[in-house]
Structure formats: C-alpha cells, structure tokens
Amino acid sequence: MAYQESFVQRNEHRIFVREYPGEEATIILMHGLPDNLHLYDRLYPYLSPPRRVIAFDFLGWGASDKPLGYPYTHSSQIGDLDAVITQLRLQQVILVAHDASGPPAIDWGLAHSERVAALVLLNTYYCEMPTLRPPEAVWLFSTPVVRNIARPVSEMFGHSIFRRMYQWQVGRFFRDAEVRDEFLSLLYQQFDATPSARSAFFA
Numbered sequence: 001m002a003y004q005e006s007f008v009q010r011n012e013h014r015i016f017v018r019e020y021p022g023e024e025a026t027i028i029l030m031h032g033l034p035d036n037l038h039l040y041d042r043l044y045p046y047l048s049p050p051r052r053v054i055a056f057d058f059l060g061w062g063a064s065d066k067p068l069g070y071p072y073t074h075s076s077q078i079g080d081l082d083a084v085i086t087q088l089r090l091q092q093v094i095l096v097a098h099d100a101s102g103p104p105a106i107d108w109g110l111a112h113s114e115r116v117a118a119l120v121l122l123n124t125y126y127c128e129m130p131t132l133r134p135p136e137a138v139w140l141f142s143t144p145v146v147r148n149i150a151r152p153v154s155e156m157f158g159h160s161i162f163r164r165m166y167q168w169q170v171g172r173f174f175r176d177a178e179v180r181d182e183f184l185s186l187l188y189q190q191f192d193a194t195p196s197a198r199s200a201f202f203a
Contacts, residue, residue, distance in 0.1 A: 022051040027096060033138070035099070035170075093115060093116060103125070106126055141202055167188070
C-alpha cells in the first residue's frame with residue numbers, strides 16, 4: 001500500500017506518523033500499551049481507500065522519540081494527539097482508540113466535539129472502576145514496591161523475565177500463530193531498541 005511517513009514536532013520531541021491517502025473525515029488510529037502503530041498493519045487495506053488514514057506512535061513508543069524522564073501520562077497523550085491533528089491540519093476526524101489510548105481520545109473528543117465525526121473505542125476504559133485490573137506485566141513492572149524488585153531482577157537476566165511476560169500477555173491476543181509470530185517480534189522491537197520504550201511502559 002502507498003503511504004507516507006513523517007514526523008510531527010511536539011516541543012523538542014518528534015512523533016512518528018504514517019499517512020495513507022483518501023478522503024475526509026480522516027481516520028486516526030491510536031495504539032495502546034505496550035503497542036505501536038504496527039498494531040493496525042492488517043487493517044489499513046480495509047480503510048484506505050476510501051478514507052484518509054493516519055496512524056502514529058505516541059511519544060515513548062515505536063519510532064517516536066523516547067525521552068528519558070518524560071511525563072508519560074494520559075495528559076501527555078492528549079498533547080501528542082493534538083499535535084498530530086493540528087500540524088497535519090486535519091478537520092473532521094474519526095478517532096479509533098485501543099486500550100490505554102481510550103482516555104486521551106475521549107478527552108480530546110469532548111474538548112473538540114465539533115471536529116469529531118465518530119469515536120471508536122476498542123477494548124478500553126475511561127475511569128477508575130472496582131473491576132478494572134492492570135494487565136499482569138503492567139502490574140509487575142509498574143506497581144510501587146513490586147517494581148523495585150521486578151525491574152532489577154529482570155535486568156540481571158537481560159530483561160528475559162520482561163520479554164517472557166510480554167510475549168505471554170500480548171501473545172494471548174493473537175489467535176493465528178503465524179500472525180502472532182510476525183507481530184509479537186515487530187511490537188517487541190521497541191523494547192530492544194536504543195533508546196528503549198521501557199521508560200514509557202514503566203511510567
């Protein structure tokens with residue numbers, strides 16, 4: 001498929017963007033954690049044409065910058081989304097949010113309702129709920145006290161514990177073994193890259 005890749009500036013940092021040609025309203029695909037824009041690789045051919053499709057990596061993920069000490073928060077993700085929409089001069093948008101990109105998509109949509117043609121929410125959440133539980137890898141490596149043990153132990157073994165947790169947890173979402181083998185390694189590359197996506201994941 002024909003597409004263009006570029007970067008959008010967010011202050012001194014760069015957000016990686018992939019754009020497929022088509023008509024407005026533009027579909028914006030947002031990944032969850034610990035994913036990147038490759039999450040949608042098999043979906044693009046069904047959307048463009050006819051629609052213009054934009055996918056991007058949030059700061060800290062995929063091919064976007066991964067600044068150390070950056071506040072990887074829900075508010076930061078709203079700013080990433082706004083930078084993409086503003087700098088690409090998008091008018092009407094269809095926001096497609098998966099997992100942790102749900103809250104920023106919903107909040108941006110509420111603040112700019114006149115520009116949102118539709119909001120599509122996939123396997124996501126919006127607020128704290130008694131039944132809401134973090135995935136196992138997120139809990140193990142991000143929960144205070146527990147993470148103080150899990151991170152250094154995993155690092156001692158070349159991040160093998162983290163890698164196995166990731167493959168087990170994310171791998172459960174793929175029914176097709178061939179697709180799982182292709183995409184798990186593609187998504188995990190961002191953790192082995194330098195700089196690594198671990199800072200964003202641990203935050």
